[in-house]
Amino acid sequence: MTAASGKGAVGRARRFARRVFPRFWRDLTLTKVAGSMMIPSWSRWRVLNLFGCTLEQCHLAPGTIVSDTRLTVGRGTFVSYRCFLDTTDRITIGRSCAIAMNVSLVTSSHELGPSAARAGAPVHGPITVGEGVWIGAGATVLPGVTIGSGCVIAAGAVVTTDCAPDGLYAGVPARRARDLELSAPPRSTDTDARSARSSRYPNRPWPSRTG
Secondary structure (H helix, E strand, O other): OOHHHHHHHHHHHHHHHHHHOHHHHHHHHHHHHOOOOOOOHHHHHHHHHHOOOEEOOOEEOOOOEEOOOOEEEOOOOEEOOOOEEEOOOOEEEOOOOEEOOOOEEEOEEEEEOOOOOOEEEEEEOOEEEOOOOEEOOOOEEOOOOEEOOOOEEOOOOEEOOOEOOOEEEEOOOOEEEEEOOOOOOOOOOHHHHHHHHHHHOOOOOOOOOOO
């Protein structure tokens, strides 16, 4: 077998796997490969882009689960360990966001069914997170929610409805606890993004925009 024919055979096998075992292929590439600890956190966005996501330069920690490719993340955003991004519908996360560990962004659910099967017909809705948002550890955001720019979502909160910009939301379900002070928008340069990340991980090299 020649090198060309071998390469063609691999390509055909890959296409067959995608067609016949789409869920397996998605879980293998997006969860096992892209979420592996073998992939440096500062370069995981590049790997996810290879599989069809749309990410600017950002930091995604190991164990982050991305269930499909309907994901857009802005530059300078930080996603911590073991976050679950259910991209049954589209998830859009703005620039300079901070998402703490064990956060779940859930775009799929069920209609309420009869007593014999309360989880009825599947439903889904997109989630949009504005720029500069901080989502605390263990928070859950449910389908169809838009979180306005500059918001803080408290740890453990369950967000079921839209959040207006620049507010602190807490509780189950999350309610606006107070307004947050408005400030000048931060500069979104590569140097600022690298400096913020380097302060968290002083011994880790961060690539330049062209790196």
